[in-house]
């Protein structure tokens with residue numbers, strides 16, 4: 001256990017499991033998913049309602065464990081799950097950066113064991129990011145649109161992205177039925193202001209019963225809106241939904 005972990009309160013976890021990355025540029029990479037509980041946003045299309053609030057316990061493999069759990073115990077579980085057989089450990093949620101105090105010793109411990117850290121975030125908490133960045137290998141940031149969060153969420157996505165420059169990085173924009181042209185163009189322009197080379201992924205929102213909230217024609221129209229701003233715009237749906245993976 002790292003010295004940094006001493007005195008850190010335990011982490012609140014929603015689930016811990018091994019699967020394949022189902023979204024974005026790292027699609028298909030085998031990862032250990034560490035889903036943190038709690039989120040500061042309430043997106044209309046949220047597909048992880050169980051992670052919005054802290055629960056007394058969490059799923060870990062085939063069993064359940066109590067919350068909160070110490071960093072040393074989490075590292076032991078990750079090691080037992082064979083870090084070396086995985087591309088990386090995904091910190092996801094919920095919003096993992098709400099538990100930044102735990103993330104730092106956890107990420108340092110993963111790196112010390114030869115693993116890599118993949119941060120999936122809503123990009124709303126740039127102040128929590130700098131200490132974690134030296135221990136982070138990949139960043140996947142959602143650019144939250146006003147139509148998704150109910151209003152202007154106040155997320156300083158531009159500042160978050162600026163901090164991440166130099167890391168392998170992607171920005172995802174989830175496209176739902178309510179998504180407007182103007183807000184997507186504003187997101188693309190906002191990403192471009194930090195770097196035209198940052199890849200942007202348009203991801204159709206998945207519907208609870210399967211299928212996408214928007215069709216291919218609409219996605220193609222949104223792609224045409226973003227393309228003049230950025231060097232790389234892709235349309236990638238959530239593959240784990242299509243394949244019925246965890």
Ligand code: SF4
Nearest residue numbers: 039041042043046094
């Ligand atoms: S940021 Fe993610 S976890 Fe939080 S409400 Fe939005 S979709 Fe759900």
